[in-house]
Amino acid sequence: MKRRIGDVVMLILIVAGVVAAALAVVLTVSVTNAQQDTKNDPKYATMDKGPASIDVSKYPSDQQTNYKVFASRCAKCHTLARPINSSFALSDEWERYIKRMMRKPGSGITSEDGKKIFEFLKYDSQTRKKALYEKKLKEAESGKKGS
Numbered sequence: 001m002k003r004r005i006g007d008v009v010m011l012i013l014i015v016a017g018v019v020a021a022a023l024a025v026v027l028t029v030s031v032t033n034a035q036q037d038t039k040n041d042p043k044y045a046t047m048d049k050g051p052a053s054i055d056v057s058k059y060p061s062d063q064q065t066n067y068k069v070f071a072s073r074c075a076k077c078h079t080l081a082r083p084i085n086s087s088f089a090l091s092d093e094w095e096r097y098i099k100r101m102m103r104k105p106g107s108g109i110t111s112e113d114g115k116k117i118f119e120f121l122k123y124d125s126q127t128r129k130k131a132l133y134e135k136k137l138k139e140a141e142s143g144k145k146g147s
């Protein structure tokens with residue numbers, strides 16, 4: 001009888017060990033997947049190959065400060081080229097996407113950083129990407145009228 005209890009305890013310990021190991025594997029895989037770079041996706045490859053910095057020397061000084069936050073926070077999982085060459089231009093596109101990036105595991109982006117990055121990308125879209133910004137704005141407005 002004593003031996004049986006010993007065996008049962010042993011069995012429970014083994015099962016618990018296996019379950020813990022399996023859980024650890026599942027967690028590691030899901031975190032890695034979430035952070036995995038999407039470089040090989042052709043859509044992202046085009047963006048990633050473009051310029052990886054913006055000449056902000058003519059930007060207002062507060063935007064130059066915001067640029068530093070953007071450059072340090074948004075190049076952790078992919079290069080800075082990805083957001084720089086993105087076709088996002090409208091403020092709500094950036095707001096939505098910055099929030100999405102902030103929610104990714106291990107992003108390390110605080111909401112204070114998020115705001116500065118948003119201010120920067122909003123300004124940058126309306127200067128460097130002015131033509132695209134105006135085109136998208138027009139489309140968004142006519143879309144609203146049409147519906």
Ligand code: HEC
Pocket residue numbers: 034035036037038073074075076077078082083086087088097098100101102104105106107108109117
């Ligand atoms: C924790 C990792 C991580 C961080 C930090 C991160 N990104 Fe990303 N980003 C991704 C992943 C993964 C993708 C692939 C698409 C997806 O999952 O949304 C991506 C895709 C993108 C895209 C392409 C979207 C598209 O579909 O066209 C843009 C633009 C982008 N990120 C901007 C940013 C900006 C701006 C920041 C800083 C606020 C940032 N990223 C920080 C992981 C990250």
